[in-house]
Amino acid sequence: MASIQYREIDGRSGGYAALLAVLGALIIAGLAAAWTMEHHGHHITGMSNRIVWGIPHVFAVFLIVAASGALNVASIASVFGRELYKPLARLSGLLAVTLLAGGLAVLVLDLGRPERLIVAMTHYNFKSIFAWNIFLYTGFFAIVALYLWTMFERRMNRHSARMGLLAFVWRLVLTTGTGSIFGFLVAREPYDSALLAPLFIVMSFSFGLAIFVLVLMAGCRWTGRALGDVVLNRLRNLLGVFVATVLYFVAVHHLTNLYIARQHELERFLLWEGGIYTALFWLGQILIGGILPLALLYGTASRRALVAAALGVIVGGLAQVYVLIIGGQAYPQLLFPGKEVRSSFFDGVVASYAPSLPEVALGVGGVALALALTAVALKVLPFLPRSLADGDIAAAAA
16 A cells, blocks of 8 residues: 655644634633533523433534544544545544544533532442443543554554554444433433434434535645545445435334334324424434435535535434434423323423523534634644545555
8 A cells, every 4th residue: 555645734824713713712602601601500591400401412412423423434444444544544533532522521511510520530320321421431532542643653553453443342332322321211201212322323423424524625625635536425425325324223213113102192292293393303304414415415426515415414413413302301201101190390291492592602612622623633733635636545545
């Protein structure tokens, strides 16, 4: 295999400075929102004692899931030996780290008492899936950092395949743990399903690759680097497979619930009578995040269609996580199965929720943090190849 040449971006243009300025402003807005919510209390948000996970958790879970999927390109190169993807492996590992950092930043700042994270890191209840995830997240940072080291350090290149395999297995376990946070909540009917773990895995493949494609295309375009059709067509086909797989698992999940008699009311709520959640499911998740991307990916080979498809996957992914997290909490909790319950505390009533400005600012701030870290890292270290032109890729893979 021919040697691949990498180079840092210059980062001295006005556009780069403007990008960092915009991202920095969004990060500051997110920090201000977190301080406002901590100072005044969560009563200023749309959350309540029934909706305890709001829009910041939607952004956090989306970024954490996407972080696992962003590493997929590097895994294909190292674990499955696909030479075409090796020039993209460094960027893949970088996005995995930065997306996870952005997601965890939102998660910590949304706790209300972020300083109590120290308690969560020093006192563990191993019967809780949340305790397991602390090890999974910190372990992911360490393993991907070592994985990147084996890519950057020439004398460590021989260990890249083994570290890639470890990172591949770890990210599958991490995403399984994230999905199991909801799958293990047996007290809530929308969450109680073993299918959520594999669903989160295929969601990570789709979300992470969509973000990777957009960052790769933007990075090459803004720095004047060649990006050939060979790479983009391979990524286009891969993204199409992942989008279709997500639709398949979503269909299996809902068909399974429809087969179970006690889940019929839940499915009626989510698919027909859920108001905003039904609209987000069909229009956001299925149409914008599934059907339209597939039509764009397989209907035309243009780069604009690929960008539009990736954006659709991201928008649809946010809608999917919103329906899962917010809709799952809004659905009335069944406290006594088989019994009729009457009280004055909204039993059987769908919980209302409207995201507040501080919540949205915090979530967007996490996305901005992930992108800012990526932009700075691209300037400091050589993550991007000098060229991804078709001829250079063919020579590198030869």
